[in-house]
Each structure stands twice: as structure tokens, then as C-alpha cells.
Amino acid sequence: MTNLVEIRDLRVAFDGVPVLHGIDLDVARGEALGLVGESGCGKSVTWLAALGLLPGKASVSGRVTLEQTDLSGAPRDRLERVRGGRIAMIFQDPSSALNPVLKVGRQLVEALRLHRGLTGAAAKAEALRLMDLVGIPDARGRFTLYPHEFSGGQCQRIMIAMALAGEPDLLIADEPTTALDATIQAQILDLLARLRREMNMAMVFISHDLGAVAQVCERVCVMYAGRIVEEGTVSTLFDRPRHPYTRGLFDALPRLHGPRGALTPIPGTVPDPRNLPAGCAFAPRCNRAQGFCQRNRPDLLRQRDGRALACAYPLPEDDAAPDATAPRMTAHQEGCPT
């Protein structure tokens, strides 16, 4: 199966400070990929950069291709046809992501005009159909309302309807449920999963919520400090995380079941992008790190079970313990090649 989107060596720097250090990422047609990590790890920046949505002070390099089309350095009008057309995006805070002074109907119709050439009554009919589809009750009566007249959950539904307007092949959902209440989060997750199935659309689900990712995604990438540190299917990664950071994220989570007790936090904090450690960026917080990790940065390498892993001393596979003490993969010497 060919990939829908291929990202190769994507790098981003803000005012000369690198925040994304060479991301390689593929999205297959129709698949649901999760992107997990804490704030500042670059999970959102990756896709904003890919679609050319970063502000001017950001410098972007690398290659992004959508099937045969090269998006990196593409002329503005080609990017504009892709945005919202082939690749749509929804964001974290739905209430501020809709234009407060424009009626929601008009915002929907704008997307339909741009990507499907619909105007007038046809556009309105299709917009109403989309509002129905995402579960806005009384779409006709609320077509001429403004975003502030909808709740946060409904605003996110309208954002989703707007994203569907261009019948995209890929939907990037950037923390789409983070700002919403628990019961509404569940509704939106459910809606996204259903729409993806029905429309056979690929989805990239960016979230810090491991639980939400597990529920809607098939494959997941864990990012730390601007790099992918572990990648694999949800079942491989979540059942048997091997990167100490992935494992740390799980251990830090309080549980809804089982014993209550002290949590296991990851010590320390995320490194300052202006002052990254020379070796593995996670080494200062890692309980498995050796001297080797302080000096050398591990590559993201494919493992036997299909996952990719960037760690010199990963957690052992269930059956393989002995080689866990020695560096088992090639690593870059000192420093980042940025």
C-alpha cells in the first residue's frame, strides 16, 4: 500500500532555535495514527510545518509529499488547495478556533465554495447536511448563529463539519478534546472514530492523552524534545512500551482501577530547546541511562516486532534480557547535526 503522506527529515527552528530535529513519518491511506508527547515535543509543529501554517519566523526544511505532490516549498496556491481539501485540520480550543464575528453557516459555506465550488442554495444544503452529520441539532435553525452561541463541544462539531467540507483524505486532529468536558470528550472521540470509518479517511490524532489515543488510533508515535522516540502499533506500544519515556508516561498516569498509591512521575522536566543535552535528550530524566547515553544520540531503528525505537538501553523484550546492558544499535557521536 502506498503512503498518503510521507514526511522526510522535517526540521523546524523558531528564531534559530531548533524545535524539530528531523522527523520521518508516513501516513497510509485510511489509517489512524496517534502522535503522543508532552507540550513542546513538536507533535503539533510537525503538522503545522507540513501544511505551511507556521508563522514567518519559523524556518522549515525537509520534504513533505502528498501522494505525488511535493508540498515542501510548494507555491502558495498549491498549498491552499491541499489545506482543507486533501488535508484538513481541527484544533484544540474550538471556541476560539472559529471566527467570532462570522456566522457558522458562512464559515462552513466558505470551505464548500473553496474546495467543492458550491455556492448559494447548494452550498447551504450541503452545509446543513454536514451539520446534521456531526450531530448539531436543529441545523437549519442554527445556521445563522455565531460561534459564541454554541457550547464548546458543538463548536468542535462545527469545526469537524468544516474540516469534512473538502472531503479530505487526511484529517489532522490537534488535541481536539483537550479543552472539553469528560462526557463531551467521549462524544467527540466517538464522532471522529465513526466519521473516519464511514468516510474512509486517514486521521492523525495529536494528543497528550494516552487513553484517547489508544481508543481511536491503530498506530502511534511517541515524541520527545522534537524527535520520535518510539513508534509502533497501539497494541505493541501500549502493552509493552520499550522506550523508558513511553514507559514513564504510562507509569505517571493515575488509574481508574486497581490500587491507589503514590504515582511514579518522570523526574525532572522537559529540556529547554535552546539547551538540549548532548546525547539522548531524555537521558537526564532516564533511570536506565548510562554514560553512553549522555554523549550519544540513539537513532530511530526498526525492531524485530515491527516497532521503531530510539534507545540504547531500552526496556527488555519479554524474552530478551541479556543484551539490554550493552549498546545494541549504532548511534551518532556527540551533538545534533542541525
Add this chain to the structure above:
Amino acid sequence: MTALLEARDLVRVYQGRKGLFGAAAPVRAVDGISLTVNAGETLGIVGESGSGKSTLGRMLLGVDPAQGGQVLFKGQPMPAAATPEWRALRADMQMVYQDPLAALDRRLTIAAQIREPLEIHRTGTAADRTARVAQLMESVGLRADQADRYPHELSGGQRQRVVIARALATSPDLLVCDEPVSALDVSIQAQVVNLLRDLQAREGLGMVFISHDLKVVRNLCDRVAVMYLGRIVEEGPSERLFADPQHPYTRALISSVPEPGRALDSRVILQGEPPNPARRPRGCAFHPRCSLATDVCRDQVPQLARVAPGQTAACHHCPVTPDVRAA
């Protein structure tokens, strides 16, 4: 033994406005809430936006005056806000908010901010205060060399530690935390939750922990109260309430928490919009979203009643449907 904090039938009504030109409509943010916090106990308050949980938090501290009902602190009625007696009481009760950056003065070093309550309440000599600040910083896990830093030079987790250290400066008996870890990343959140857990065990303070994050609440709290539209709909020991929720809303809330390893389809997804306090449904406020709702729910407000030892729920159907489990 008198409880550390007791609230009796608290009511708070806001004059809500419908836009700039609209007529004012009263919003019952807190509508008849009674609860008790014992010394050394952590009470969790969970609910969605609009449930009134933050308003309740401020009322428990006497920051927002109660329009009905009464707050008793160590058996004594809460003095009116901004009176000298009320101010003196601040040393015994403190609050921690969600956004540490907004709670801190960006022009003061963190040592100066932790010291401030000691100055206000004239605790000890200058040397005592300096020693106390050092001790507080150590107890919340801040390094001594960070004393002269400013808030913007710290990470989010460190800032929240400063806020907590400042709240603990006067050795309060009660700490009210309103979403103290919601703005923090998972790995840091666990650090702060553990810190609160340790402090509570060590200092024996009573704590009210307001949060929408059920997983954190379950981990940290001894007892939990679930709020819906200004009322408590269920209350009970943490362990019990999460294992065997009785109120349909509590069940849906717990079921809505995504957990790795649980498929989407097995969850009870609550339909309908989050409640709007300005338009409170008649009868049980939850009935428009409830799958069990019958005529009695549309008509009569259910009262909290015992459903299990130490556990109460306000639902007309709770006693007759004891065993429909969500998860």
C-alpha cells in the same frame, strides 16, 4: 469531634446576564450543598464546567459569601469576607489555583512570594521567616538556589510548587485546590500529585481537591463528591464510588474517561450537551441526559439518600437499579 470544615445547605446565586442588552436571569451556581471535611482528610469534588465546583471552593473559604446556608470552620461560623477576623483566618485556610503563573507576582522572586504570607500574618522574627522559607522550599522539592528566581524562569510544575509552598507557609489546617494539576503535563502532574499526597500525610492537613480529572481525584482523595448543576448527586469513599458508582451521571462520567486497553464501543457515551446553569431543567437536573429518566425524574428533585455504607446518591432510581454497571 467537630469536623474541620462543615458546609450546611450552601446557596450561591449569580445575576447572570443574557448578553449586553438582555434581562438578568438568576443562575443558581451552588444550590443547597452540605459537606464535611475532617482533619487530615482529602475530599474530592468532581464535575463538568458549569457544575459550580469552583464557586463552591471559593465559598468554602469564605471568599465568595454564601447567600444561604453556613460554613463552619472548626465548629465556628465563617466571619464575613474582608473583616479582620476573616483575614486572621486566612492563615488557617489556603487556596491553590489552576494557573500558577497568574497566581504569582512576576516581579517578585519566589522566596519573596513564599515569605509574603508570613509577613502578612507577622509570624516569627525575620530570621524565623527566612528559615521557614528555606524549609518550605525543600519540602515542596524546590532547590535552595532557585530562591532568587522569578516565576517566568521556572517551569509550570515548579511554579505550582511555589504556589503550594506559599499556601503552606502559615501551616494551614485546610487547603482548597482548584484544578491544581490540570495545566501540567502528565509526567509533571504525577510529581505534583505525589507532592500533595506527601504533604497531606506529613502535615495532616484537610484538603478539598476540585478537579475534572477523575483519575487524579481517585488517586488522591479519600472521599469524592460528584456535582451536577450546583448540587451533589453522589458522594462516597473514593474506592467505592469509582468501583461501584450508583448515580447514572457518575457512571457515565467514569465511563467517559478513556483508558488505554478499553475499546471505545464498551463505553457509555452520555448524549446531549453539558448542563447550562442558566436553564436548569425541572425535577432532576440530569433527567434530559439520563437513560433511566421517568416521569418522577421530570417532576421531583431527588434528595441525597444512603445507597451503601458511607455512600449517598440523589437519584429516584438508585435503590431499584443497584447493579447496572457501565464498565
Add this chain to the structure above:
Amino acid sequence: MIRFVSIRLLRALITVLAVMTFAFVVLRMSGDPAEVLLGPDVPQSVIDAFRAEWGLDAPLWQQYLSYLGAIFTGDFGVSMRDRSPALELVLERVPATLMLTIPALLLKLGIGIPAGVYAALHRDSAVDRGVILLAILGFTIPSFVLGLVLVLIFAVTLGVLPSGGMGTWQHAILPAITISIGGIGILARFSRSAMIEVLGQPYIRTASAKGVSWRDVVRGHALPNAAVPIVTIVGFMVGSLIAGAVVVETIFSWPGIGRLLIVSVSNRDLAVVQCILLLIAAVMVVSNLIVDLLYGWLDPRLRAQPAH
């Protein structure tokens, strides 16, 4: 809506009343019109007669009440100098002032807003820095300095424009420019910051993400939002259409309201001064009212929410 407008009208009325009272008190505390108008050497009997004639011998509160009463019946009094009705004197000067302030307002809008928007769209570029610098210069240079410099350059040195007085349309050019420069600077700064604020909002990114061209993002999504704060400043400028030219009219000997005000104040011509202040206050109040109504039109969040 009716409630909203009536509240605003009531507030406007109170503002006007406050201005009238203030003017009344200050004018009477700051000097005796009799002495100013009649000169220092007239006998006391003449002064007393003058005071009695104009009602200046009554207690202050009586004067105040009769003044208010007269205004509410539409009587603005007569000038102490030539006994012509004050309102007529004032209104006959209005067109001259508007001949300067309206072109100046158009200049402010036409140059200030586009310059600010352009600077915001090219933030941190050389043009942006240039706009900021010129804007600061524009509103920090006092208009009397600017006016004199312009006269020196265009009238004295180059000799292309008249240095003062009223006659052809060329006479209006220098004073109108002098009035507009400060406002251009203020509007440029304000439009720039309003636009920068709006461009950083999530809905701008949403519009780009759905494939709207940058040009349409700016026109269709950013400008309507930036308009709200800009309208506040523009409203203030409209409010100063009458009062904004006092200094410049004096420099350029332009026979408008401002000149009349200066002359009347120095003569303690009470009725005329009060009439001018009343007019200024009324224009300010009306423009504020219009701004408030515009807010609702521009930003639906400030409108009444229909029950849904």
C-alpha cells in the same frame, strides 16, 4: 435594545450636564467679564450697571439655575460683545472648522489604517519599523510646532501654498495636514497592534488551514475582527471634529470655532464660550453613542443573545 439606547441617552445627558456645569463654574471663577470687557479704568457705577444688566450681581446658584433654564428652552444667550445671539455666532463658524477637520479625518483614516495594517502584515520588516517610527513622531510633535514647520517649508521657502487665512481650497491644505498628522500616527499604531493581536488568534490559523488564500484571510477574517478596537479610536476622532482644530486655527488664522473659542475666552464672553463647550460635548457624546451601536454591529458577542 430600547433599554440599551435609553440608558446610553441618559448617560449622555448627564455628561452634557456635567460639562455645562463645569464650564459655568470655571468661567465665573476665573475672572470678571465686566472688568475684561470694560477695561480697568471705568468707574464702579458703570461696572455695577453692566453686572446688573447681565445678571452677574445675582448669587451664583441663581445665575446657574437661570442659565440652565434658558438652555432647556433653547435660549443660548447673547454675546456680551455685540449682543448677537451666541448660538448663531457659533453655528456660523461650524462650516469653516469642518472644512479643515473633515478632510483631516479622511486623511487619518485613509493613511493611518492602511499603514498600520500593512505594518502588521509585514511585522518586523523595515517598512514596519519605519511606520512605527513615523507614527511615534506623528503623535509626539505638537501641532503648533508642526504647523509652523510646514508654513516655513511650503509657504515661506517654497512659496507654493498660502501661510494662513481662508480663501481658496489651497488655504486649507496646510492646516488640514497639520491636524491629521497626529491622528494618522495614533491610528497607524492602533491598527497595527489590533491587527497583530487578531493575526495571532486561533481562528486565523483555522481559516488558513481550511485553504482560504492569505489575501482573503486578511480581508474576510482578520480585518472584521480588528475593526472593533479601531472603531473606538475613530469614534474619538469623529468626536473631536469640532474641538480638534483650536490650536491649528489659531496658527493659520482660520476663522473657525477654535478661533472663536480663544477670542471669547479671553474676552470672558460667557454665553459664547458656554455655547461652544456645549456643542463640543454634544458632538462627543453623539459620536460615542454611534461607536457603542457600531460595536454591536461589528461584534455579535456584544449583541443580545437570542434565546435558543
